[in-house]
Amino acid sequence: MAEKFxxxxxxxxxxxxxxxxxxxxxxxxxTINPYSGCAHTxxxxxxxxxxxxxxxDFEHEIIIKRDIxxxxxxxxxxxxxxxxxxIGPGGVTDGWQPVERExxxxxxxxxxxxxxxxxxxxxxxxxxxxxxxxILQKIAxxxxxxxxxxxxxxxxxxxxxxxxxxxxxxxxxxTLKSLKEKVPQxxxxxxLIPIIPFLEDNEDDLEDIVRKSKSAGADFILxxxxxxxxDSQAQFFINKLKESKYNYVVKPLLELxxxxxxxxxxxxxxxxxxxxxxxxxYDINIREKRWIPNDFRKWNYKxxxxxxxxxxxxxxxxxxxxxxxxxxxxxxxxxxxxxIDVYRRGDLPKLKNFNKEVISIINxxxxxxxxxxxxxxIDKFLK
Numbered sequence: 001m002a003e004k005f006x007x008x009x010x011x012x013x014x015x016x017x018x019x020x021x022x023x024x025x026x027x028x029x030x031t032i033n034p035y036s037g038c039a040h041t042x043x044x045x046x047x048x049x050x051x052x053x054x055x056x057d058f059e060h061e062i063i064i065k066r067d068i069x070x071x072x073x074x075x076x077x078x079x080x081x082x083x084x085x086x087i088g089p090g091g092v093t094d095g096w097q098p099v100e101r102e103x104x105x106x107x108x109x110x111x112x113x114x115x116x117x118x119x120x121x122x123x124x125x126x127x128x129x130x131x132x133x134x135i136l137q138k139i140a141x142x143x144x145x146x147x148x149x150x151x152x153x154x155x156x157x158x159x160x161x162x163x164x165x166x167x168x169x170x171x172x173x174x175t176l177k178s179l180k181e182k183v184p185q186x187x188x189x190x191x192l193i194p195i196i197p198f199l200e201d202n203e204d205d206l207e208d209i210v211r212k213s214k215s216a217g218a219d220f221i222l223x224x225x226x227x228x229x230x231d232s233q234a235q236f237f238i239n240k241l242k243e244s245k246y247n248y249v250v251k252p253l254l255e256l257x258x259x260x261x262x263x264x265x266x267x268x269x270x271x272x273x274x275x276x277x278x279x280x281x282y283d284i285n286i287r288e289k290r291w292i293p294n295d296f297r298k299w300n301y302k303x304x305x306x307x308x309x310x311x312x313x314x315x316x317x318x319x320x321x322x323x324x325x326x327x328x329x330x331x332x333x334x335x336x337x338x339x340i341d342v343y344r345r346g347d348l349p350k351l352k353n354f355n356k357e358v359i360s361i362i363n364x365x366x367x368x369x370x371x372x373x374x375x376x377x378i379d380k381f382l383k
Contacts, residue, residue, distance in 0.1 A: 005039055005062045007099065015071035021330040022085065024308045025222055026148070027290045028121045029085035029333075032072065034105035036063035038093040040125055042163045043240040044196065047092050049233035062099055069108035076116045086119045086144070086291050096126035098165060110135045119144035119291040123191055125151075125166035127175040133182060140185040144291035148222065149176050150191040153200050154208045161244060162196070173216045180217040187289060189213075189220035192275070194227040197256055197263060198249040201225070201271060210278045220285040225271035226263035234261075269319035276316045287312065296338045299369055303339055303362050304332040310361065325361075328353035340370050 015032055022029045037058060038047065048058055076082065089095045095106035113120055114135050122129070122145075129136075129147065139145040149172040153159050156168050167175070180188045190213045195201050213221055229237070241250050256263055279286050290305045292298055307329035315321030331352050332339065342348055343366040348359050 004060070005037070005099070006060060008061055008063045009066050010036075010063050011066045012068070012071070014075070015065075015068050016075055016087070018082070020334075022304075022333050023088075024312070024326070024330060025288075026088060026121050026123065026146075027086050027288060028088035028091075030082075030087045030118075031091050032068070032087060032089050032109060033092050034065055034068055034089060034095050034109055035093045035097065035099065036065070037061055039097045039099055040094055040163055040166045042125075042166065044162060044194065044227055044233070044237045046228055046230065046233050048236050049228075049230040062097075064099070064103055064105060068105055069112050072109060073112045073116075076112065076118070083295070083297070084116075084118050084143075084293065086121045087113055088121045088123070089113075090123065094124055094126060094166075095122070096124045096128040098128075100126075101128060107132055107135070110139070114138045114142070117142050120146070121288075121291075122147045123150060125149065125163060125172065127167040127171040130175050130178055133179065136179070136186060137183045140183055144187075145185070146187040146189070146288055147176070147179060148189045148191045148220075148288075149173075150193065151209060151213075152192055152195055153205060154212060155205070158199065158246075161246065162199075173212055176213075176218060177216040180219075187219050189218045189222065189285075189288060192221055192223040195223065195225050195271065196227050197267070198252050199246060203274060206271075206275060207278055210275070210282050210284065214282045214284050218284060220288050221275075221279055222286065222288070223272070223275045225268040225275075228261055229257055230261050265319065272316045272319070286316070297333075297335075299338055299340050299366070300332050300335050302369075303365065304329045306362065306365060307332070307358065322357075324353045324355055325358055328355075328358045340366065343367075343370055 017031045019029055019031065038045065039062060041059065089106055089109055095109075100106050110120070110132055120139050124147070136145050136147065151169050151172055153162070154169050156170065159166070159169050176188050176190075179186055190209065192206075192209060195206075200206075210221060238250060238254070241247055241253075256267065258264075262268075276286060287309050290301060292301050307325050311321050311325040311329065328351070335342075335351070342351065348354050
């Protein structure tokens with residue numbers, strides 16, 4: 001609950017951050033955190049690690065970024081280098097954490113995003129987001145809106161331990177269902193991330209999430225086996241486990257990780273295949289559909305989506321992805337001309353990481369696209 005936190009108002013010089021490459025999972029290009037710190041206090045939260053350089057006592061203080069909406073408005077209107085692309089509010093912190101109910105920093109940010117017609121990609125653990133359905137509907141109709149709810153267990157007692165002040169999993173499913181029913185244009189899904197070994201990786205429990213996601217109307221499920229165990233974040237999480245009724249998982253968990261930050265690849269490979277099979281059985285996508293701009297980047301983003309999806313599917317199916325294909329897909333997002341023009345000149349081999357395999361995959365698509373606007377999307381090529 002937000003009452004246990006000391007609220008600190010602070011002014012920041014900038015409001016929004018541009019990623020070097022769009023995130024290949026959530027398709028986010030820009031990030032913005034209306035707050036620093038999060039009252040959900042998830043005990044496994046990676047934001048506790050040293051990599052985020054958070055300034056406050058994570059367990060007791062929340063920084064409210066003063067006038068963040070005005071700074072964002074100024075940046076979006078004045079910047080000459082910012083092309084419209086997907087903005088992700090929150091990320092290091094949840095934009096709809098309890099303090100948002102009174103402060104409304106996130107809602108103010110949403111209004112600016114809507115007014116400037118930028119697409120938006122959201123991840124949250126809060127049912128409070130339903131309050132903003134009016135703005136989300138406008139964004140969805142004008143550009144593109146995706147909302148993903150992080151759900152890694154349907155066991156509410158376990159969720160209450162891991163994510164003390166988040167909305168209960170059942171509430172998140174209900175909110176997802178309500179969003180989809182009221183505004184079908186919003187792409188909704190589940191982030192089954194992170195899956196905590198020995199607590200959340202039982203097959204029956206995982207299938208329960210997939211089943212309830214499908215029933216609620218989810219368009220996709222993103223999953224990632226294992227949990228990052230990094231410096232101070234890892235120590236905090238292990239200590240919380242030791243003090244709880246779930247202390248029996250500490251020993252096998254540490255034995256699995258063997259001092260590494262991630263679980264072994266064989267563990268991830270096995271769970272990936274299990275979840276992929278489940279999603280196939282329930283006819284639910286394992287990737288989000290991407291926002292596509294209407295400027296010179298249009299075909300760049302379509303081909304990038306094709307390559308990144310193919311690479312990811314290969315990784316899930318076989319345990320082996322292609323770094324060349326992955327980086328070809330990522331780098332393509334920063335090309336300063338249309339790939340169609342590059343294709344027509346016969347210069348595809350000059351693009352970094354565009355080897356014979358990559359070119360053979362995209363050539364049929366580009367050939368059709370170069371003739372005219374194709375009636376079909378990339379699904380036909382994603383086999």
